[in-house]
Amino acid sequence: MEKRKIKLSDIVKSFDLKVECSKNSLDREIEGGYAGDLLSDVMAHSKKGDIWITLQGHPNIVAVAILKELAGIIIINGREPEQETIKKAEAEGLPIMTSDLPMFELVGKLYESGVSGLR
């Protein structure tokens, strides 16, 4: 399957995401996407290099993203990550971004721009 390489910095610009931490890691390529708020579902079904869309903002999302080697996290609905979440993600070089959009809108835009949930 032919695929255009999309970087985190591309989607930050296209969808006006606010970067909460790890600004130096935005050069990462996005290999796919996964959306979900149930952590054990994300543990089971997300893939390495995915951008993860969720409304969870507590520190445990950092462990999930690190363990699954995800490209980064976007928190939706204008929610803010907790301070502790940002601290942990920054220490790991894991980018966390926020968007005012609801899940459906953001996932739709990402899909349209070439990010897919399937490999």
Next chain:
Amino acid sequence: MRSKTVFQQEFKIKGGDFVNAGESSCKIRNILKEIGIDADIVRRLAIIAYEAEMNVVLYARHGAMYLFVYPDKILLKIKDMGQGIENIDLAMRPGYSTATEEIREMGFGAGMGLPNIKKNADVFKITSKVGKGTALEIIINLNGKNG
């Protein structure tokens, strides 16, 4: 089976500590990567360790994970002092959860942790005593896939 231990380490887990929850699993993942364990096996163990660690955080007062690396397999034991499980068959059922509303709001309580552990393990054993605690024993075979 008797085989030489390549590596072993204990990781303490505190019940109810949501800020540090997951850190032991991340450490285990880093250790396995550093030893040169096959990436696919590291991914499976990361899922197993995380789900087991979170269950201790959610349902026990305290516990520990013990990682043993052998030339031919990885053994992970998780023991906790906690409420224990009354009906293990029920607990193993996908979707079954006793998580509180507050904990579900954080995204836990899908009832997928134990089924996912079992799915990713080559050998899976669980024992539990109500009011005392729970113990898991997981083996993943390396089949020569260790680096």
